[in-house]
Amino acid sequence: DQQVKQNSPSLSVQEGRISILNCDYTNSMFDYFLWYKKYPAEGPTFLISISSIKDKNEDGRFTVFLNKSAKHLSLHIVPSQPGDSAVYFCAASRAGGTSYGKLTFGQGTILTVHP
């Protein structure tokens, strides 16, 4: 049962344009969401997070949008740069109890930014 889904295995974008990565979740108990970037043979690098009490969070070129009614979040990267080429994972968590320290990850989207 995949509770966090990234339905696009890959995305190709031209340098300078916007990259939009999407993520859907099924568990309505999730209340904290994160995006990570990962290069091969390295650990994931944290990019940005959003709490369920917000619908948008920005950090530089990265903006995350959360639509709770649709159980959907997206990561916008503007402008995209070749160095952004990596695998992007969305992750979700819920507070406390049996969820301590547990992130549930999507399968990842490979982003390629062409010069």
Added chain:
Amino acid sequence: KAGVTQTPRYLIKTRGQQVTLSCSPISGHRSVSWYQQTPGQGLQFLFEYFSETQRNKGNFPGRFSGRQFSNSRSEMNVSTLELGDSALYLCASSYTGSYNEQFFGPGTRLTVL
């Protein structure tokens, strides 16, 4: 501030052996989580430790175990290795384990022959 460190980075073992992986969290972080990454299953949660106590465990067999020391460093152990245990093992640290970003180490690549 130093990041999360994991040792060793690479490990080759044979079936039936056991292995211990080590993780040193970011200074001040008390929660350490472990994940297994494989091409087929993606990133899967193994367990989480906070103040030397396991608070949460994922859906893995009992061959996978861990512990945390008083300085928050953590180890995970896999006994009776199987071919399917070949994976990238990642640890991540955070302040409390809830509503915090987790910061990942570079991982240990385990190959079981």
